[in-house]
Amino acid sequence: MRSPTSQxxxxxxxxxxxxxxxxxILVVVVLAVVATIMIRRVVVRALxxxxxxxxxxxxxxxxxxxxxxxxxxxxxxxxxxxxITVITIISQLGIDIGAFVAVATVVGGAVGFGAQMLxxxxxxxxxxxxxxxxxxxxxxxxxxxxxxxxRVTLRTARVRDGEGVVWHVPHGNVLRVGNASKSATGPLxxxxxxxxxxxxxxxxxxxxxxxxxxxxxxxxxxxxEPRVVGIMDIRDDRLVFRVRVPTQPGRIDDVxxxxxxxxxxxxxxxxxxxxxxxxxxxxxxxxxxxxxxxE
Numbered sequence: 251m252r253s254p255t256s257q258x259x260x261x262x263x264x265x266x267x268x269x270x271x272x273x274x275i276l277v278v279v280v281l282a283v284v285a286t287i288m289i290r291r292v293v294v295r296a297l298x299x300x301x302x303x304x305x306x307x308x309x310x311x312x313x314x315x316x317x318x319x320x321x322x323x324x325x326x327x328x329x330x331x332x333x334i335t336v337i338t339i340i341s342q343l344g345i346d347i348g349a350f351v352a353v354a355t356v357v358g359g360a361v362g363f364g365a366q367m368l369x370x371x372x373x374x375x376x377x378x379x380x381x382x383x384x385x386x387x388x389x390x391x392x393x394x395x396x397x398x399x400x401r402v403t404l405r406t407a408r409v410r411d412g413e414g415v416v417w418h419v420p421h422g423n424v425l426r427v428g429n430a431s432k433s434a435t436g437p438l439x440x441x442x443x444x445x446x447x448x449x450x451x452x453x454x455x456x457x458x459x460x461x462x463x464x465x466x467x468x469x470x471x472x473x474x475e476p477r478v479v480g481i482m483d484i485r486d487d488r489l490v491f492r493v494r495v496p497t498q499p500g501r502i503d504d505v506x507x508x509x510x511x512x513x514x515x516x517x518x519x520x521x522x523x524x525x526x527x528x529x530x531x532x533x534x535x536x537x538x539x540x541x542x543x544x545e
Contacts, residue, residue, distance in 0.1 A: 274342050282335040289327045293320050315379045322376055322404050367422065368405070374421035375404040384429050388499070391428035392419050436502035438493040438509045439482070443523040448481060448489065454521045455491050458512045462495070468508045471501040488525035 297320045341347050362369065379402065384390045388399045390409065397411035407424075409417045440458075442451050459476040462468055474496035483490035497505050516522045 271342055275339050278335055278338050278342070282331055285331050286328050289331065290324050293323050293327070297323075315382065315385065318379050318402070318404055319376070322372070367420075370422035371405045371420040374424070375402075375406075378402065378407075378421050379404070383427050384431075388429055388431040389503075390430070392424045393426055394419050394423060396428075430502065431499040435494050435496045436505065438476070438495055438506060440491050440493075440513050440522070441488045441525055442491065443525050444485070444488055446489065446523050451489065451491055451522065452478065452480060454516060455493060458509075458516060459493050459495075461512055462505070462509055465508060468505060471498050471505050472496065473498055 297316050337347060337351075378384070384399055384407070385402055386399055390396065390399055390407075392407065392409065395409045395411060395417035397409045397417070399407055400410055400416070401408040406418045406420050409419060411417065440455060456478050459478055463472060463476055472495060476493050476495040479492040479494055481489055482492040493509075495505060495509075513522070517524055
């Protein structure tokens with residue numbers, strides 16, 4: 251340790267004026283402010299470059315993920331910097347850090363135990379955003395609720411179901427995620443009578459697939475040409491033909507509605523024959539008259 255005489259003259263002057271400790275605290279605060287500014291800029295630029303490689307920078311979904319991740323990372327790193335700053339300032343003031351750390355540990359443990367659900371939701375939300383499991387506009391099944399995602403934050407996902415009810419689902423409570431918008435290809439089925447010729451049905455279905463692709467209202471929802479798969483199932487009274495169509499994310503239901511209209515028109519024109527509904531036969535049996543009751 252340096253003796254007072256070995257210290258620079260300006261340090262000895264500050265010591266005599268009792269300004270050395272305030273100057274040290276000021277330097278620590280300035281360094282903390284500089285570190286905070288640098289952390290914010292570095293995190294924003296790093297995530298911007300990362301998302302620019304993975305997706306288009308103008309993609310609103312990627313921009314929302316980038317903002318959520320950058321805010322969480324900045325908050326965590328800035329919190330660490332200022333925690334160290336506060337501890338350093340306390341040590342410069344001559345306060346026993348050991349007692350302070352002991353109290354802070356007890357208080358932090360109590361707060362962490364009480365907020366463990368919140369911490370779990372935030373950590374799970376971070377990985378949801380990082381892995382791009384789902385985002386606004388996706389049709390998802392989160393177990394507790396299913397529907398279209400309207401907003402994703404670091405703690406919850408806001409989902410609107412088919413009846414218009416808005417559900418707020420914490421990320422920590424989601425054990426599985428089913429994302430229907432991730433599927434690039436959707437199946438379109440048509441059921442006809444088993445008495446129909448399979449070749450004729452295949453020709454009609456191929457024509458319906460072509461009409462679907464030629465529809466200007468549907469063309470923007472498709473990501474490619476529909477492909478006729480053929481017979482997928484044979485039952486007692488019907489044949490099941492399938493067409494696979496690549497769609498844009500989240501548009502499979504709209505395409506299916508257009509497909510059903512084309513199938514109904516084909517049934518109305520007589521090109522397809524609907525399966526005959528199975529008839530139920532009920533047999534009534536007359537009960538025999540008991541012996542001895544004859545007149």
